[in-house]
Each structure stands twice: as structure tokens, then as C-alpha cells.
Amino acid sequence: MIDHEERAxxxxxxxxxxxxxxxxxxxGTAAAEIGIHHRPLRYxxxxxxxxCLGEGLPRLTSLVVSKGTGxxxxxxxxxxxxxxxxxxxxxxxxSVIENPFSDMHMAxxxxxxxxxxxxxxxxxxxxxxxxxxxxxxxxxxAVYDAYNGGCCVCGLTFMNALEAAHIMPWVQGRGSLRIDPxxxxxxxxxxxxxxxxxxxxxxxxxxxxxxxxxEEFGPYSAADRSAxxxxxxxxxxxxxxxxxxxxxxxxxxxxxEK
Ligand SMILES: [Zn+2]
Numbered sequence: 471m472i473d474h475e476e477r478a479x480x481x482x483x484x485x486x487x488x489x490x491x492x493x494x495x496x497x498g499t500a501a502a503e504i505g506i507h508h509r510p511l512r513y514x515x516x517x518x519x520x521x522c523l524g525e526g527l528p529r530l531t532s533l534v535v536s537k538g539t540g541x542x543x544x545x546x547x548x549x550x551x552x553x554x555x556x557x558x559x560x561x562x563x564x565s566v567i568e569n570p571f572s573d574m575h576m577a578x579x580x581x582x583x584x585x586x587x588x589x590x591x592x593x594x595x596x597x598x599x600x601x602x603x604x605x606x607x608x609x610x611x612a613v614y615d616a617y618n619g620g621c622c623v624c625g626l627t628f629m630n631a632l633e634a635a636h637i638m639p640w641v642q643g644r645g646s647l648r649i650d651p652x653x654x655x656x657x658x659x660x661x662x663x664x665x666x667x668x669x670x671x672x673x674x675x676x677x678x679x680x681x682x683x684x685e686e687f688g689p690y691s692a693a694d695r696s697a698x699x700x701x702x703x704x705x706x707x708x709x710x711x712x713x714x715x716x717x718x719x720x721x722x723x724x725x726x727e728k
Contacts, residue, residue, distance in 0.1 A: 473629060475607070477514035479571030480504040485518070488533050492560045496537040512545040513630060519547060521570050524603035528558040570603065579604060583611035586651065590713060593650035600649065609649045610634040616709040617656035623678060623701055626658040633662045637720040638727075652717040655706070660697060669698065671725045674718045676706050 484503045488495045501508040511534075519531045529548045532555040536543050541551040548555045568575065582600070586592050586608065600608060613634035620627045635655045638647055647653045655672075657665060664670060670680045680702035682688075690699065708715050 474513045475517050475571050475576060477504060477506065477510075478517040479569060479573065479576065481511075481514045482518060482530075482569045482571055485530050485533055486564045489530070489559050489562070489564055494533045494535045494540075494556065497534055497543065498537060500534050512543070515545065517571065519545075520606070521603045523547065524606060525601060527567065528562045529555050530559055530564075532556050532559055579608050580611060583608045583615065586612050586649065587615060587711075587714065590650055590652055594646040597646045597649050602648075605649045609636075609651070609654060612649070612651040613654035613656050616651050616654070616711070616714045617707065618710070620656065620707060621658040621661055622655050622706040622708070623657060623661040624697065625707060628658070631658050633657055633659055635662045635665055637716055637724050647720075650717075651709075651714050653720055655716060664698065670701070672706060672716070672721050673725075674721060676708060676716070678702060678704055678706055 481500065481504050484495070484500060495503075497508045497511055501511040504514065506514070515531045515534060519529065522528065522530050529546075531546060532542055532548055532552075534543075534546075535541055542548065543550075582596055586596060596608070597605060610633075614632065619629065619632065621632060626632070633656075635657045636647070637653050637655060655665070669682065670678055673679055678701050680698050683699060683702060685699070
């Protein structure tokens with residue numbers, strides 16, 4: 471995920487230049503401008519799109535369109551082909567927004583994440599000064615480091631496939647939950663989806679409890695079973711630092727929520 475943000479940082483000025491010219495850019499050209507293959511470009515677009523949505527900004531990534539169709543491709547969360555999105559980007563004064571993925575800015579967020587890892591109680595004081603988008607990035611970084619970059623359920627370490635899951639969505643609780651690593655679990659995208667849709671919960675002893683042991687919602691493939699039923703009863707992987715272990719009261723609240 472850090473890699474994506476580094477690419478996003480290089481893509482940001484490319485998109486801003488197009489916005490200024492009131493133009494669009496093809497996936498191929500955008501990728502070439504930052505020196506990558508066009509296929510992984512969407513991973514660089516993702517953080518920019520998330521940032522714009524989180525900050526309530528025009529959808530900067532709407533400028534990236536397919537050469538053939540002139541329309542935004544898969545992964546674009548707006549309305550593909552909607553010219554109004556593009557015009558909103560053109561008409562916005564982007565000079566007031568600092569590149570959110572610049573090295574300097576990233577280093578600052580890294581420092582904040584590190585300080586929160588050293589003392590998670592600091593989350594309370596930091597949360598008020600971080601915008602929603604930056605808070606999300608600090609949270610991701612802190613959780614990623616706390617779990618040594620592995621899914622807490624299956625141990626997968628593909629960086630691109632890892633996500634920082636919130637145990638309790640912060641909207642439901644105090645603001646600091648948004649960035650407190652004790653409200654987080656590092657999960658691969660698959661386990662994150664299964665957790666968010668309550669296929670499994672985690673006990674106070676950090677044991678994974680799977681909900682459909684009798685395969686009532688089957689049929690299950692062998693891969694399904696190994697990702698779910700076969701994990702039932704096993705302890706999740708926890709941060710080395712015990713202070714960063716998931717907050718039991720949050721896990722309990724989450725089980726009730728279900
Ligand atoms: Zn996993």
C-alpha cells in the first residue's frame with residue numbers, strides 16, 4: 471500500500487497539469503508519464519480517488535479515460551462518462567491543495583503513525599488534527615506495522631492485498647477509534663470482506679469463530695473451507711507489542727453488533 475501512494479504522489483502533478491489544460495489523459499499516457507505499465511495504474515489512482523472522496527474534492531481521477539472509449543474504466547467510483555465530473559475538476563483551483571502523497575507529507579504521516587504505535591493513547595490527541603483522508607492513512611500505516619505486514623487470519627503478506635480493518639466503524643464510537651490501532655486488524659481483502667459481513671467474529675481470547683460450520687450457506691469449495699471453516703477455533707496473529715492488541719471491549723461490541 472505504501473508503494474501505491476508513492477506512485478500516487480508522482481501521478482498527482484500529472485493530473486493537475488491536465489486539469490489546468492482542461493484536458494483528459496489516457497491510461498497508457500498517464501502510466502507512461504510516471505514510468506509504469508498501464509495495468510498497475512489503477513493502484514496509483516486508488517489512493518487519489520480515496521483522498522478526493524474523503525476530502526469532498528472533485529474527482530480528480532475522472533480525467534483518466536480509456537483511449538478507445540473516452541470513458542473512465544473499472545475502479546472509477548464515479549459515474550463513468552459523466553462530463554460534469556470532469557468539468558468540476560477543471561473548474562477547481564487545485565493550487566490550494568498540497569500534493570497529499572508528496573514525500574514530505576508521507577514522512578509526516580509516517581512519523582504520526584510511529585508515535586501512535588509507541589503510545590496508542592496518543593490517538594485521541596492526533597485525531598482532531600488529521601483530516602479524514604489523512605487519518606485513514608495514518609491508521610493503515612500503524613495497523614500495517616503493528617501486524618508486521620501479514621493478514622491476522624491467514625498470514626498473507628502481499629502488500630497490495632492487505633487492508634486495515636476497523637473493528638468498530640469509527641462513526642459509531644468516539645473519534646479516536648478512527649485511527650487507534652487497537653481498533654484495527656490487518657487483513658487480506660478476502661478476510662476483511664468476510665469479517666465486515668460477519669461471517670466470523672473474534673473472541674476475547676482472540677480466537678476466530680466462524681459462523682457457518684455446518685456449511686448451511688454452501689456449497690463450499692476446498693479453498694472456501696481453508697479460508698473459513700478451517701480457521702475456526704484458531705488464534706489470530708497478534709502484534710508483537712501487547713499494548714497494540716485489539717481492544718477486547720471493541721471486539722465484544724462487534725460481536726453484539728452482529
Ligand atoms: Zn487473510
